[in-house]
Amino acid sequence: MxxxxxxxxxxxxxxxxxxxxxxxxxxxxxxxxxxxxxxxxxxxxxxxxxxxxxxxxxxxxxxxxxxxxxxxxxxxxxxxxxxxxxxxxxxxxxxxxxxxxxxxxxxxxxxxxxxxxxxxxxxxxxxxxxxxxxxxxxxxDVEISRRIGEIGFSILENLKKEGTEIGIMTHCNAGTLATAKYGTATAPMYVALEKGWRGDDMHVYCDETRPLLQGARLTSFELFNSGITTTLQCDNMASILMKSGKIDVIFVGCDRVARNGDAANKIGTSGVAILARYYGIPFYVCAPTSTVDLATPTGDQIPIEMREPDEVTEMWYRERMAPEGVDVFNPAFDVTDHDLITGIITEKGLVHAPYDKAFEQNNVKN
Incomplete structure (x- = not known):
């Protein structure tokens, strides 16, 4: 389709x-x-x-x-x-x-x-x-996602080399399933299709996103069914992919952005950002202005949801995969430090650090 x-x-x-x-x-x-x-x-x-x-x-x-x-x-x-x-x-x-x-x-x-x-x-x-x-x-929300997609697509255009596919990595699901349409982190890819790119002009690598597997169950489902070349990998395979030179850019979504640009997203995102910094890969957070929380100064003040242990120990298995009674650490989110983020894409534009001043200049309000 x-x-x-x-x-x-x-x-x-x-x-x-x-x-x-x-x-x-x-x-x-x-x-x-x-x-x-x-x-x-x-x-x-x-x-x-x-x-x-x-x-x-x-x-x-x-x-x-x-x-x-x-x-x-x-x-x-x-x-x-x-x-x-x-x-x-x-x-x-x-x-x-x-x-x-x-x-x-x-x-x-x-x-x-x-x-x-x-x-x-x-x-x-x-x-x-x-x-x-x-x-x-x-x-x-539809219009906001479309605008984020337009800005993200301009980044893809600038990075893509003639006759080659562009390698994109994403984490969790910030796709149409996470929004009313287009998504945030996937919006650049969908806008690319609308503008005439073929599905094989892009190659999107989806982190599976443990423990709830949103990348595996949702993002790869979306992108594969929309005709985009899609590869699924385990979260701990991100480093070797980046080292191989297959990744040109990373787009992720987020659930809350602090005033200084620290961004809370699905657990594992901060690790991807750290790897991206090491390998010199641009890392963009796609965030509607409604997710920018100017009342929260830094990521240290963002509450992190802790979820049930069985999501880790047994949710996806035929039999339990951990000893009964073992402690489980299962935060739903982590916070990516603002200095690891290349830029934050909102519907009002692409902003760079210092983010508090950039939000003010872009008239981002709560």
Whole structure:
């Protein structure tokens, strides 16, 4: 299938036609099963975010926006104060699902601002406005990803040599499955296809991304099915690939960027950045401005989610692969120091260190 057919095939998050349920792809079943599920209760939406049925910072934001609009539509309060109190309770509950991805909180806060700004209107009007805002968040995410892709594609154009494929490495999944469309780290590749590049003009190497295998299950699934030459490798094979000269550039996504440019992304990203620095390979973080958290001075203040031990010891195995009772260290994210990052690509442009000043000059706000 061509890239547009693929995008239609894997729409990550949407409302169903009668606005009674949030419709998502269950990403825990990919790549062997493509199954859409309906989420109608706050518990189902919370669980889907927590259990990674929907994942990726932008997609989590879109899901949170639609989710709270859906749940607010079911509030039976007759007056604004009662409606607002119940809305805030739902917002706080959904916000507790995951601690690191700032888009979750950004989207919920943006939805609450609609509630505040619509005070004085009827409850029915407020409910409609919330759905409208969620639609806007999704549409904006598509445009933001497209813009990141355009900027990233210009980097690919500058690096590519005539008659040769360009080698790209990525880590985890910052693809269309992590957003409303295009992705962030994969957006340059998808834009390349739209602009007439062939799939074999690029060769993308996907880290498998232990322990949840998002690179193996999701990114290689996406890129392979969109016609891009794709190779999957274990995380600990990144160094030998870089040393071989096969990697020209690295694009990764992120879940939160601190004011100084430190970037939290899926565990293992900082190791890739360290290797890239050693081998002299440009390393770019692709980040919508909604993931830039100016209230967080450095990466040291970014909360790191710790996940269940069984993701490491038994989740993907027929039999347990570690001794019963052994301690397991399973952080979901690590933080890449800003001085390891060649540049951060937002929808407003490509910025370089010092990042706090660059964000200010690019009018990045929270």
């Amino acid at each position: 061509d890239v547009e057919q693929f995008f239609e095939h894997v729409i990550t998050v949407r409302m169903n036609d009668d606005l009674t349920a949030l419709d998502i792809i269950d990403q825990t079943l990919l790549p062997t099963t493509i199954k859409r599920i309906d989420l109608g209760t706050k518990e189902e939406i919370w669980d889907a975010i927590k259990k990674l049925r929907v994942r990726g910072a932008p997609a989590i934001g879109v899901a949170a926006a639609y989710g709270i609009a859906l749940l607010a539509s079911k509030i039976e309060a007759k007056d604004y104060d009662s409606f607002s109190a119940e809305f805030t309770s739902i917002k706080d509950y959904l916000a507790s699902s995951r601690p690191t991805a700032v888009n979750l909180f950004w989207a919920l806060d943006r939805m609450q601002r609609v509630l505040v700004n619509k005070k004085g209107e009827t409850i029915s009007q407020i409910k409609k406005a919330l759905f409208h805002e969620a639609d806007r968040i999704r549409a904006e």
